[in-house]
Amino acid sequence: QQPVQSPQAVILREGEDAVINCSSSKALYSVHWYRQKHGEAPIFLMILLKGGEQKGHDKISASFNEKKQQSSLYLTASQLSYSGTYFCGTDPYGSGNTGKLIFGQGTTLQVKP
């Protein structure tokens, strides 16, 4: 079951904050976040595991609410380099140790000067 992301698109000014949400109708065991710039490969940002463990980017934070089956990505003091499309991916095995992911439809973030 594909996770659902919201919002679909965000436009920010540099220095503003943004939150991107990812929710699933199925139980979530781990959530992976990626960013893809136009014409480039998706780049890993963060993984959140059931139980609160996290691994990822220093300047980006995220939360994982297992009961609500939701994850949120927090982009604070946004920079121009944050522009791109953000994808959340869920792992059907719940182990966190696979690249076999079901991705959401993506959230396009544009940061303007």
Place this chain on the structure above:
Amino acid sequence: ETGVTQTPRHLVMGMTNKKSLKCEQHLGHNAMYWYKQSAKKPLELMFVYNFKEQTENNSVPSRFSPECPNSSHLFLHLHTLQPEDSALYLCASSQEGTGYTEAFFGQGTRLTVV
């Protein structure tokens, strides 16, 4: 070279052609994946290989045929494609089975079927 490399970057083919996409990973990973990214659609997992064995075929039509001769190389053989198969095809690799892992993606092959 480092990371995941895909060739060609762009491909235009007719519906009766046969072509192949190539992916090579230089990360020593044990798993490789093919994903399809269509316009305004999420990334869709197509195939998974772990230690050269196919472990997942996500209901992909037989006109797409994967091949994994070793843990560093992955191919996607294409034949008699349809225009709706036009998309960005992404290859990824990861190290499965050892703690949590991230997938490393190549830059993709932009395929246009005419």
